[in-house]
Amino acid sequence: MNFDLSEEQLLLQETVGQFVANECPPTRLRELFDADDGFDSVLWKGMIELGLGGITLPDEFGGAGLEMLDLAVVSEVLGHACAPGPFVPHSLAGLAIALGGSDEQKQRWLPRLASGETLGTVAICESGDRWQLEEWALAADGTLTGEKLHVPFASNADLLVVGVAGGGLVLVERDSTGVSVEEIDGADRTRRLFRVTFDGASCEPLPEGVAAAPRLRDAGLVLLAADAFGAARRLVDMSVEYAQTREQFGVTIGHFQALKHQLANMAVEVEPCRGLYWYAAHAFDHVAEEAERSAALAKSHITDRAMQVARDAVEAHGGIGFTWECDVQIWFKRVMFDRAFLGAPAFHRERAAQLAGW
Amino acid sequence: MDLSYGDEYEALRGELRQFLTRSWPLQGEEAKLGFPEQAALFRKRATEAGYLNRSIPKRYGGSEQPADVLTAQVIREEFGRAKAPGEARGIGTMMLVPTLLERGEEWQKEKWIPGSISGEITWCQGYSEPGSGSDLASLKTRGELVGDEWVINGQKIWTSGAQRADFMFCLTRTEPDAPKHAGISYLLIDMKQPGVDVRPLKQMTGGATFNEVFLNDVRAPADWIVGKRGEGWIVSRTTLKHERNSIGAATQTSVIFTALVRLAQRVEKNGAPAIRDPVVRQRLATLEGYVRAHQYSGYYQLTRDSKGESAGLIPLMNKLIGTTISQEAGKIGYDLVGEDALLAAGERTLGLMPKGNQGWVAQFMSSLGGSIAGGTANIQRNIIAERGLGLPRDAAADRSAGK
Known part of the structure; x- marks a missing residue:
């Protein structure tokens, strides 16, 4: 029995945690959050240099050849730090090609994605809350015409992995003719969103895209769950810290039992969640029959718990918690993204119910 | 990440299955005994084999095995699978035995631990009182040393299993002038004596698993105390560490x-x-x-x-x-x-x-x-x-x- 992270995984978390603490302290985070352009190429380059561009990509294509759990523990750290950037969509783009691409496509794209020479992202959602591969209606008949919503960092990306009608995946180079992007007024300004419009844009199918798409979904669910877990832990810590410094009635407010109980409840909602995403990530590589359902449960449970904890954190901070200048709002919106991206918790709970044969 | 227990523990699992197939349920004449006797017999054998009461020294009837949470877990799983009796459960083995092991006198351990772990001696816990729930240390049950005996008066409540219990471990105020927590002693009381009045409390569900216990001039020998006078609160916290x-x-x-x-x-x-x-x-x-x-x-x-x-x-x-x-x-x-x-x-x-x-x-x-x-x-x-x-x-x- 070993239900714990390995020494290597703990070291990976520590290294990434140190890096983002140094390179993206709260002052920088606030700057980026408010900036017109939310893509910090220096921060992203640093992450690439740490090897975060291709954690799960095969060694022969310049990746680290590691597993979903290794990728997910990094996602937790980035959520904890609320680190801005395209880590999740870039990782998913690489994974899609590794799982569904031809040898030629892998040769061409994976080394570039791993080295950061190419920035990848994923175009999944269509209007009407259609995140799921069964719902994709964008037809790929040699070319693409139509639109995708909520594509992270599309204006910075070089390569788009696009979900298409029939549940398959195609590659589109962002600078090709007939592709235009327009920023959406997203809440989470650490992960900028774009509408991508295709007008006869040329595209290249992934031969095994139909098989890869459900795996891509499960991977996405795990990474969002991990990110939300990290963010939620940080929200608890921020609230505890605030309770230990803010004074009213001559004492720190952490003396008051009503607040202590609220903070204890927040911690109780969050702490046990790590195993849910760990197991879902572990199942992704090792327990095929449980992978899909574990990912659905992890995403639905953790992002819902994290969202409530974020709401509680605002309340625990009092008036300042309700302001733009308080960092709580940044993490709050991070969790909004994790909860809504790839479909809401209730949707994935219903999937879990179906997968259980209920 | 590995949810299996590994080769060493799977080997143990194999041994356990062989032992359990041989040993439970009991066969022949032994199978005609009542369940408590059968369970006691089986527990004794399982303890001799090193599977039960592993943290208890051999001289007190345990099997004295090195602590290993994974071994303990595999044993629980296999005993559960075979529906075989595990360690005697109840407040005595959960709380009194660990407390005695850590704080008791040698003679107290010898007198009470073997019977408690075999299930022959049962205990109840005399902690809560009508006026002392979450604020347990405000308890009022009095113990006075008269000659070589404690004389105990008061009322305990929410006492599970008091009807059947042979003994009670009881927090008792013996130093009325000492500060709240420092005035309490941890006394052991024989439940089968005059002055102990057990009344079941009917719960909202209709069942009755716990009781009120009235103690009127109940006696306990002077040395039936765990720890020193006034140390009862600290002694009672011993088991919370586990x-x-x-x-x-x-x-x-x-x-x-x-x-x-x-x-x-x-x-x-x-x-x-x-x-x-x-x-x-x-x-x-x-x-x-x-x-x-x-x-x-x-x-x-x-x-x-x-x-x-x-x-x-x-x-x-x-x-x-x-x-x-x-x-x-x-x-x-x-x-x-x-x-x-x-x-x-x-x-x-x-x-x-x-x-x-x-x-x-x-x-x-x-x-x-x-x-x-x-x-x-x-x-x-x-x-x-x-x-x-x-x-x-x-x-x-x-x-x-x-x-």
Whole structure:
């Protein structure tokens, strides 16, 4: 029995945690959050240099050849730090090609994605809350015409992995003719969103895209769950810290039992969640029959718990918690993204119910 | 990450299966004995084989094996699978035996531990009083040393199993002039004597598992005290250090969850199995998120324990999490039984699945006990906030000797 992270995984978390603490302290985070352009190429380059561009990509294509759990523990750290950037969509783009691409496509794209020479992202959602591969209606008949919503960092990306009608995946180079992007007024300004419009844009199918798409979904669910877990832990810590410094009635407010109980409840909602995403990530590589359902449960449970904890954190901070200048709002919106991206918790709970044969 | 136990433990599992196939159920003449005698006989053999009472020295009837949480877990799993009696359960083995091992005199250990672990001696816990619940240290039951005997007067309450118990370990105020916590002694009392009056308390479920115990001029020899006079509070805290086994609690919650899913498959709602109802499906899947998180936390704690490392806040949270899950299961189950929601609670044996619709009415009520018994949910939240999150201790609580 070993239900714990390995020494290597703990070291990976520590290294990434140190890096983002140094390179993206709260002052920088606030700057980026408010900036017109939310893509910090220096921060992203640093992450690439740490090897975060291709954690799960095969060694022969310049990746680290590691597993979903290794990728997910990094996602937790980035959520904890609320680190801005395209880590999740870039990782998913690489994974899609590794799982569904031809040898030629892998040769061409994976080394570039791993080295950061190419920035990848994923175009999944269509209007009407259609995140799921069964719902994709964008037809790929040699070319693409139509639109995708909520594509992270599309204006910075070089390569788009696009979900298409029939549940398959195609590659589109962002600078090709007939592709235009327009920023959406997203809440989470650490992960900028774009509408991508295709007008006869040329595209290249992934031969095994139909098989890869459900795996891509499960991977996405795990990474969002991990990110939300990290963010939620940080929200608890921020609230505890605030309770230990803010004074009213001559004492720190952490003396008051009503607040202590609220903070204890927040911690109780969050702490046990790590195993849910760990197991879902572990199942992704090792327990095929449980992978899909574990990912659905992890995403639905953790992002819902994290969202409530974020709401509680605002309340625990009092008036300042309700302001733009308080960092709580940044993490709050991070969790909004994790909860809504790839479909809401209730949707994935219903999937879990179906997968259980209920 | 590896959820198997590894070769060494799988080999142990093989040995255990052979032992259990040979040893349980009992055969021939022995099979005609009553269950308690059969269980005692089997426990003795399992202890001799080194499988039970592993933390207890041989001279007190234990098997004195090196501590290993994974071995203990594999043993529990295999004994459970074979439906063989495990270690004698109850407040005596859970609390009194560890307390004696750590704080008792040699003669006390020899006198009481062997019978307690074999199940021949049963105990009840004399802690709570009508006026002393969460504020336990305010207890008023008096003990006076008269000659070479303690003379004890007072009233204890919520005393589980007092009807059957042979002895009580009892927090008693022996130093009335000392500060609150420093005036308490940990006395052992023979329950089978005049002046001990046990009255069952009927619970809201209709059952009666606990009692009021009136103590009128009850006697105990002067040396039936664990620790020194006035040290009772500290002695009683000894066992709180032994955190509960987390996997056991998590297994309980997944058993209840499985039963709940079966209930939803069995009963109908709007002319179809209730499990087809979208609201029911959402509630079940939401609860399953909590159940699984609890279960994985149990694996995590077990892994950490086996490496001698801390599992952080998780051990402090197990009781509150288990209670929340059990209550939510009770509420969902209660909503599923339709018009039977008007019925009285059925029998609800602790540790077993609720039976029939009235069993779920019972679960609806009895799960509330979890947020009261053994430290209320709000006291658990204090512990998490203070010991876990490092928030200031409650200024209202007087902890003169309670650290």
